[in-house]
Amino acid sequence: MTAELYTSVKNAVKAAMRAKDxxxxxxxxxITAEFKRIEVDERIELDDARILAVLDKMTKQRRDSYQQYIDAGREDLAAQEQLEIDIIADFLPQALTEDEIKALVTAAVAQSGAESTRDMGKVMAIVKPQVQGRADMxxxxxxxxxQLG
Structure with a gap:
């Protein structure tokens, strides 16, 4: 069974080919090459959760590159990175607002019983699956x- 996001990306490839974009x-x-690489390297079939994680990682890499290009005065390369970020964002769920993230973090702190920054891993383990692809980690x-500090 193919993941829904995987199918969406494949359909977008076909549409872009037809539109000559x-x-x-x-x-x-x-994006599809990265999916295939992971499937071949790890001998698995990607599910939507893993695809979200991959897209999230790709977005983070592009944000880092974008900032480096801006700092170096290479607006042309920064524009290309921004275009890629925008295209990847089409497949990510709606971004969470800061208030929504704070609410999730507060709930996770309460659920995990975390009391100090030493318990940060427990909280992140609860929060990460809820915000994957929807917020900057x-x-x-x-x-x-x-909240823990």
Whole structure:
């Protein structure tokens, strides 16, 4: 059984081919290549949860590259990274607001019984599956530290 997100990406590749949208097609092919690489390397079939994690990681990599290009004054390369971020974002669920993230973190702290930053791993283990692909994990981590600190 193929994951829903996997099918969505494949359909987007076909649509981009029909529309002759070379930039979008290149990014979509990069995404499917990453999916295939993981399937071959790990000998598994990706499910939606793992696909979200992969897309989240790809977005984070592009954000890092984008910032480096901006810092280096390479707006042309930064624009390409931003385009890829936008295309990947099409397949990620709606982003959570800061208030929604805070509520999830508060609930996770209560559920885990965490009392200090030493218990951060317990809280993150509860929060991460809920926010995967919907929030920047760096921001989530900061919010957890604030609540535990």
């Amino acid at each position: 070379k930039e979008r097609l290149a990014t979509l092919r990069m 760096g921001e989530v981590s900061k919010l957890v530290k604030q």
